[in-house]
Amino acid sequence: MPTPLKLLILDDNPLDAELEVKQLQRSGYDCDWRRVQTREEFEASLDRADFELILADYNLPNFDGLTALNMLRERGLEIPFVLISGTLGEERAIDSVKAGATDYVMKGRLERLAPVVRRALNDRLERAKRRAAQQALREAHRRLQALSARLLQVEETERRRVARDLHDGVGQLLTAVKLRLAGLNPSAADYASRRSECLVAIDEALEQVRRMARDLRPSQLDDLGLVAALRSHLDRQASSAGFKPNFNDERVPARLASEIETTCFRIAQEALTNIARHAQASEVWVTLAGTAAELRLEVRDNGRGFDVAAARSGAAAGRSMGLLSMEERATLAGGRLALDSAPGRQTHLSLVLPLTPAGSTGHR
DSSP states (O other): OOEEEEEEEEOSOHHHHHHHHHHHHHTTEEEEEEEEOSHHHHHHHHHHOOOSEEEEESEETTEEHHHHHHHHHHTTOOOOEEEEESSOOHHHHHHHHHHTOSEEEEGGGGGGHHHHHHHHHHHHHHHHHHHHHHHHHHHHHHHHHHHHHHHHHHHHHHHHHHHHIIIIIIIHHHHHHHHHHHTOOTTSTTHHHHHHHHHHHHHHHHHHHHHHHHHHOOHHHHHTOHHHHHHHHHHHHHHHHTOEEEEEEESOOSOOOHHHHHHHHHHHHHHHHHIIIIIOOSEEEEEEEEOSSEEEEEEEEOSOOOOHHHHHHHHHTTSOOHHHHHHHHHHHTTOEEEEEEETTEEEEEEEEEEOOOTTOOOOO
């Protein structure tokens, strides 16, 4: 099957241009081409730049191939540029390549044209791949820096929260119990009521400790598995935020690798936290489904939605890192995360994680 090729030919001789096209056609190219011969026509073509390759005659009336090459480079266009000449000497040919020409072909040896074009197009493709890889690497590095900075902020915020909860909650309750116990007199008339107050305060302190431990890591995730932990967390969030919860699980193994369970739970936890804080939803659906090869999580709400692109930009700038954190968790576990939302309509999060044997090591 012929290979499509969009071609611009800079040549004042239409017969030479046709010979070049025919040579490429015989070599398997389906050429969509046009010919220009003046500086003005060439400039107008560069403004559109809707071609993949330039074949340029070295010598033109009042114009030449090297000038055309300089015009191409000044515009920052990385389009393969092949010089074709009948009189180009070896020294000039080398100078042309040094100036930025992709290659050169003598008009008396047009059989070289197709291999030169093929190599030029392949080189362009490889350069594009390298640029994409470098851009992806820069983006990953930028995201990692943002995450690292955010991680330090979150760690300090969490330390302050735990310290505050211990001091203002548990600490004050235990202090009150200590003072009441110090004043207890078994023979006093109010002994029973004071003792009861102490027991109530101790129960409150224990409940606060349990809540703090659950917030740090739910014991159900370790003891009962992902389904039970996620169902329980959904119910608590629903009770707190006032939405109707819907939970469904389909063929989810009783236990999964710890890394998979933790990743899935934390992403669902972040999604539900965002819904509770921002979505103003009246109903939320959470679905877990398992196959032999993967685990799927879907979280959907009927809230007000949001601009996903704007949220990503905000995360990249160091604000609201929830979305970036979810994406990084999914990537580190070898999974895929998709988020579909827009202002004024529901949000749908989809996560796919590859399953690994239960008991494999993973970070909690």
